[in-house]
Amino acid sequence: MATSETAAAIFAALGDPTRLSLFAALGDGAAHSITELADDAPVTRQAVTKHLKALERAGLVASARNGREIRFVMRREAIDDAKGFLNHIGAQWDGALDRLKAHVETGEA
Numbered sequence: 001m002a003t004s005e006t007a008a009a010i011f012a013a014l015g016d017p018t019r020l021s022l023f024a025a026l027g028d029g030a031a032h033s034i035t036e037l038a039d040d041a042p043v044t045r046q047a048v049t050k051h052l053k054a055l056e057r058a059g060l061v062a063s064a065r066n067g068r069e070i071r072f073v074m075r076r077e078a079i080d081d082a083k084g085f086l087n088h089i090g091a092q093w094d095g096a097l098d099r100l101k102a103h104v105e106t107g108e109a
Helices: 004-014 017-028 034-039 045-057 076-106
Strands: 061-066 069-074
Touching (some): 004 045, 004 076, 017 045, 017 069, 034 045, 034 069, 045 061, 045 069
Antiparallel strands (some): 061 069
């Protein structure tokens, strides 16, 4: 499970619509070049590069140079960490609701 700082960086990076769209495009598991990703993006190739670097800083993507190209891939571990963080918060809420329900139904905490 991610720490709150790691999860915050992930959620902040994905909070931008362009970055979220680029991240979704990498969801097929294949490595993509900046040029490939920029073809479908509503921003310039330079902007795509900047957004990919932000995703990389957050740990969501990894890059590798292949000749003159830099190719990006999704890091699924980062999403698994974020999901674990959200599941932990959800479990806390479920526990609080269960305690409230027990208190209301039986008068016990």
